[in-house]
Amino acid sequence: MNKFMAKHLTTSSISVQKRWPLLILLCIALSTAIAFFIGASFNSCNSRDYSDNNNFNTPIHSFNSEGTAATKEENPLSFMKSKLVLMVSHELSLSGGPLLLMELAFLLRAVSTRVVWITNQKPIEPDEVVYSLEQKMMDKGVEVMPAKGQEAVDIALKADLVILNTAVAGKWLDAVLQDNVARVLPKVLWWIHEMRGHYFKLEYVKHLPFVAGAMIDSHTTAEYWKNRTRERLGIKMPDTYVVHLGNSKDLMEVAEDRVARRVLRDHIRESLGVRKDDLLFAIINSVSRGKGQDLFLKAFYEAVQLSQEKKLKVPPMHAVIVGSDMGAQTKFETELRKFVSDKKIQESVRFVNKTLNVAPYLASIDVLVQNSQARGECFGRITIEAMAFQLPVLGTAAGGTMEIVVNGTTGWLHPAGKEGVTPLAGNIIRLATDMETRRTMGMKGYNRVKEIFLEHHMSHRISLVLKEVLQKAKKGTH
Numbered sequence: 001m002n003k004f005m006a007k008h009l010t011t012s013s014i015s016v017q018k019r020w021p022l023l024i025l026l027c028i029a030l031s032t033a034i035a036f037f038i039g040a041s042f043n044s045c046n047s048r049d050y051s052d053n054n055n056f057n058t059p060i061h062s063f064n065s066e067g068t069a070a071t072k073e074e075n076p077l078s079f080m081k082s083k084l085v086l087m088v089s090h091e092l093s094l095s096g097g098p099l100l101l102m103e104l105a106f107l108l109r110a111v112s113t114r115v116v117w118i119t120n121q122k123p124i125e126p127d128e129v130v131y132s133l134e135q136k137m138m139d140k141g142v143e144v145m146p147a148k149g150q151e152a153v154d155i156a157l158k159a160d161l162v163i164l165n166t167a168v169a170g171k172w173l174d175a176v177l178q179d180n181v182a183r184v185l186p187k188v189l190w191w192i193h194e195m196r197g198h199y200f201k202l203e204y205v206k207h208l209p210f211v212a213g214a215m216i217d218s219h220t221t222a223e224y225w226k227n228r229t230r231e232r233l234g235i236k237m238p239d240t241y242v243v244h245l246g247n248s249k250d251l252m253e254v255a256e257d258r259v260a261r262r263v264l265r266d267h268i269r270e271s272l273g274v275r276k277d278d279l280l281f282a283i284i285n286s287v288s289r290g291k292g293q294d295l296f297l298k299a300f301y302e303a304v305q306l307s308q309e310k311k312l313k314v315p316p317m318h319a320v321i322v323g324s325d326m327g328a329q330t331k332f333e334t335e336l337r338k339f340v341s342d343k344k345i346q347e348s349v350r351f352v353n354k355t356l357n358v359a360p361y362l363a364s365i366d367v368l369v370q371n372s373q374a375r376g377e378c379f380g381r382i383t384i385e386a387m388a389f390q391l392p393v394l395g396t397a398a399g400g401t402m403e404i405v406v407n408g409t410t411g412w413l414h415p416a417g418k419e420g421v422t423p424l425a426g427n428i429i430r431l432a433t434d435m436e437t438r439r440t441m442g443m444k445g446y447n448r449v450k451e452i453f454l455e456h457h458m459s460h461r462i463s464l465v466l467k468e469v470l471q472k473a474k475k476g477t478h
């Protein structure tokens with residue numbers, strides 16, 4: 001199947017390029033635009049609490065809820081005009097962390113902030129991805145600078161604000177700044193997107209207690225960092241700000257364009273060889289055990305069995321795994337494919353290669369499954385992207401997913417781990433048999449995105465953090 005599928009996909013996307021040049025352009029733009037963002041809740045993990053003292057379900061209403069109207073008004077980041085911000089990224093790749101930092105760089109460039117970018121670890125060989133991302137940044141007026149050397153030190157000393165991205169970027173401080181570390185720390189905002197054990201190394205985070213602030217994508221992750229730094233390393237977190245992410249304007253534009261959605265849906269369904277009314281349940285995440293594709297396939301298989309046993313009236317169901325990387329030949333990927341052939345469900349399972357351009361898949365599926373395991377996603381941006389496309393979400397009750405999906409309203413949550421397989425199968429069946437629930441859950445998810453998960457919401461939250469950090473920096477460095 002795979003060989004056939006690959007060929008089929010390639011040829012059909014070529015013909016589509018001819019038929020739909022604009023749309024394809026749009027999607028290509030989307031995949032590289034990297035201008036998504038913004039989130040919802042903003043409240044301090046420490047004592048300070050800005051406004052939404054209820055909880056993360058309540059947005060701060062300082063913007064009109066009409067997105068387009070609000071964005072034309074004063075940009076919340078406009079006070080950053082002519083400030084100098086140094087961004088230190090641990091690497092430059094198409095993964096979530098660096099892309100998010102780039103989005104912030106572009107939001108700041110849009111208000112004429114001077115932004116200097118440093119990538120701490122670059123491949124030695126020329127790298128296409130690094131090259132194109134750097135080009136993209138330079139096009140937007142971001143100054144790209146070598147990680148080491150006197151120039152980097154000078155900029156760090158001169159900057160109004162230094163943003164370190166992910167825990168690993170902490171290595172840059174001593175290696176490059178050396179004697180100047182203490183002078184720079186009071187103006188460092190440390191942005192953390194990870195929740196994995198191997199980040200809790202003193203080598204990375206020993207300076208964390210002394211920076212102006214840490215910005216973290218979900219409450220669960222912030223709690224986890226607080227616990228782990230204290231218990232593992234005996235260090236204290238600095239003031240910590242939780243800032244949920246949000247959807248880019250580009251993504252919202254496609255999501256809200258009925259015609260674009262329809263065209264993409266038809267095209268992708270055709271390329272996957274599924275019919276118009278078939279039901280597609282998809283995971284969109286790079287294939288790895290942590291993302292739970294294996295358990296999803298088990299649940300899907302259970303759901304298919306169940307619907308056959310009970311002779312339920314459901315449309316043909318398919319599982320779509322977007323994020324495959326057969327080139328990498330991982331054991332896990334092989335295991336997934338073996339499961340599919342052992343259970344003889346090849347006809348109902350599709351594997352799609354990794355892509356940054358998720359909009360066409362979101363337009364073509366019916367339900368998003370967010371099956372991240374263990375502590376779950378830190379935030380899980382694909383979840384709010386799916387909600388923008390009015391999709392119900394079946395997610396693990398773990399991590400940031402619990403802060404996004406309202407159980408029973410915008411989707412259903414199931415436990416992580418093996419014990420989640422049967423509940424997930426049940427939820428698949430519930431949605432498969434009930435079109436009305438799919439529709440209303442999708443609509444409620446969309447409304448939730450419009451209320452709290454848009455770019456301007458996050459710009460606003462980030463602006464509060466940056467203001468505070470700038471103030472501290474002034475005090476600390478004088």
Ligand SMILES: *[C@@H]1O[C@H](CO)[C@@H](O)[C@H](O)[C@H]1NC(C)=O
Nearest residue numbers: 220221222223224225226227
């Ligand atoms: C953090 O620790 C407290 C008590 O030590 C515990 O109640 C809480 O569940 C922990 N939170 C996380 C996210 O591990």
Ligand SMILES: *[C@@H]1O[C@H](CO)[C@@H](O)[C@H](O)[C@H]1NC(C)=O
Nearest residue numbers: 006009010325326327328353
């Ligand atoms: C998917 O990736 C594999 C391995 O990297 C490649 O051989 C195949 O052509 C790709 N398929 C498509 C449709 O691009």
Ligand SMILES: *[C@@H]1O[C@H](CO)[C@@H](O)[C@H](O)[C@H]1NC(C)=O
Nearest residue numbers: 396397407408412413414415
């Ligand atoms: C989600 O809601 C369902 C009922 O709709 C309930 O059975 C389940 O326990 C809830 N899960 C969580 C994690 O709250």
